[in-house]
Amino acid sequence: MSAADEILDIVDEHDQVIGQYPRGEAYARNLRHRCVFIEARDGEGRIFVHRRTPTKLVFPSLHDMFVGGVVGAGESYDDAALREAEEELGVTGLPRPSFLFKFLYDDEAGRTWWSAVYEVRCDLPVRPQAEEVAWHDFLPEDEVERRLGEWGWVPDGLAAYERLETYRTARDTAR
Template identity: 30%
Template sequence: MNKSLLDIVNDCDRFPYYDDNPTHYEAHMQGFHTFRVQGCDALLGYMPNETAKQFSSFTNSDDFAKGYWYIDSAARTITLATAIDAAPGDRSRVVAYTLAKMKKERVFDVLRGWRDELYPVYGRDGKLLLEIERSACPLFGVVGYGILMTGYVKHGNDLRIWVPKRSKNKQTFPGMYDVTVGGGLATKENPFECAIREAEEEASLPRKVIEAKATPVGNLSYIYVRDEKAGGGTGLIQPEVEYIYDIELDEDTIPRPNDSEVQVFHLLTVKEVQEALRKGKFKTNCGVVMVDFLIRHGILTKENAPGYLDVLSTRMHRQLEFPTVSHDIPIP
């Protein structure tokens, strides 16, 4: 069955909204523990109850870990119980030890995607609380930040989009369509520098091209509920804020794979992109980026796209219930 515009967005942002049905939302939230850090009064993430039970079983069996983790099943909280005034590095070391031991003992499938990349976790007012292995972010349900950039070519009135096909060997979304360039923000990295780095690593696009032509066009926010396509740990919560870029390329600038992430780049017509969206061929969040691109470029309108107003007004710009930070986006 072909996917509608709302289907594509719902695939990425399936977590319920309180305002839609408060009773349903409250009942749904009974299935989660909240992740917290001692010394910070903010809610930082959601962990499914069954995952929290496994986490508790492990930490209680490890002499080092059990001294730093407090799981309250009645209050449904999981707390990193380092000192109230602990430095980010001290918290990060406890988390790193715990996760490395869990990976070694194969406690959680999601850690099979270990990346040796650290992502920041922020508290209120942009305060850095700790850094965490990238693959473990969905385990705790903490907010991740990234960039997604769509490369396109104009030839007269014709517009075509560079769409990579992900490697069949990737743990996450193998063989699916992606955006031209995408990646996560490391601690203290700004989105534009991330876009430059990822463009070189994934698409063989040199810095000078990105600096000259990439245009920041906004951001998207959502809470993705991981399914089997995401690889490991279905039902885990993945809140994300993505900084979105467009880049118009000339016909002689051709993205090419530069690592094992991508099989091949296709230059697709708008019609081919829309057909791929309807058939669910895009990685979940990349499908939303494509919808956003087609709306901004006047291809999808309220006249030809059912659900247009709902999608445009709220469904791609979710107000997250966790602390978030705003990154400066230098204008090229």
């Protein structure tokens, strides 16, 4: 089955399932669905950053500071986060990613999806999928910050990154 044929739950503005469609049709019709974003850090605290392949259905050839993807029909966010992290990093035995928060992503093109953001530590040697990842590295956080204005980034990843920074600032302030 191709990625475009994968069945997704279509959800409303409250993240309640209202139908199911193949991914390709959901994308073509801008139907609201579910995605997961996982920030993967190595033992030194560096962030896994990658450039997507030119064959990706959405945001081809752009950089991302998250691994992740769509949540399949009937799949939980938590299960999708572990599956996607292991698939994109090319590892098995990853600890279950920790859920942080969820937000509704939407853009000027009419694309919209519920986005669950997670974090995970990956101490395993990574072997990203060649069909998904064209380039990768673990980068220090300050280098990621420097690259934000230099590289082309996936817009939903940027939205998740900005919210993650706000989330962490609020959490640290509350301590």
